[in-house]
Amino acid sequence: MVRQRMTGRERREQLIAIGRKVFAERGFEGASVEEIASRAGVSKPVVYEHFGGKEGLYAVIIDREMRHLEGVITQSLAAGRSRQRIEQAVLALLTYVDEETDGFLLLGRDMVPGRDRSYSTMLNSAVAQVSHILAQAFERQGLEPSMAVLYGQALVGMVSMTAQWWLDEQTLDKETVAAHIVNLCWNGLAGMKKEPTLYAINLDQEES
Template identity: 70%
Template sequence: MVRVRMTGRERREQLISVGRTAFAELGFDGTSVEELASRAGVSKPVVYEHFGGKEGLYAVIIDREMLSLENLVMDALGTGSWRQMIEQAAIALLTYVEEETDGFLILVRDYKPGTERSYSTLLNAFVEKVSDTLATAFESRGLDAQLAVLYAQGLVGALSMTAQWWLDEREPAKEVVAAHIVNLCWNGLAGMQARPKLGEE
């Protein structure tokens, strides 16, 4: 049987796919260049040639996952009412967890210093987007727009932490989880007080 030689681009994509699986299974520290080469069926120099080592491969994978997740959630937050945006964002994030599990695992569990962006910087971008939307809505309702960032942190934090929990649980179904997140967030926003105080019934 004749082996078909891959083009440089095809080999690069193969190594990215192999690396994504390996980093998700073994973590950054547990993945060696030897492991990557073995899984790809190549010699170690091939990995170095394309990425300069596992750090370069890892950085490319992180960048791709970040962009993919950012586009999904930002699109979800782009249109609709407050409630629709919360629903869309919840489903988008949970769908990413469900369909791109390896990518999400790498983003939330195995961040390494030295990469330009991290999951936390991505969450900050989501907070900024939600904050801008809430600020406009707050002004129209006579609420303090400067507090929008505080509420945005709470909303994004609730969604992110629930998604990380669901990564391991996978029960109940993502639609049920999303509905409960929306229930908490929307009913909280709908009955929001201008000057809430602790200890009030």
């Protein structure tokens, strides 16, 4: 039986899929065109023909991964009540980590030199969306809405760091992890004071 040759588009998609796996396993520096070509069953010039080299292939993979994750987060925050949207966003990120582990590993690493899009760029976009949601909730609670961006940074940072921890541990299912994250952030938000102070410092001052 004669195997049908791949079209240029099919070959490009094959190289992207294999490159994604190799970069996730070895990082940008550790990956090589030779290994990617070998896994694809082609010669090195084929990779250069499609992407111009390792940097070009990596850039395509990262841009595609960024767009995908941004879409996941944006969609999860698009509709629902404030708490519901936070829950959806937390669960969406954990689902991405679980189902697209290679992509998450790629985005969590340093970007190739010269690229201006990174995982931190995507997180900043999420912070802006979360801050907008929190500002609306703050206004309803009589809190200062201009402080929402600070809480947005804290919330997104907490979720991101916990997601990376969960990827290594995975002793709990994602729904349980999401429930505990939301429990901490939402119940913390519900009990906020308009002008918070540091208890320990104030206590020391009173005792001195």
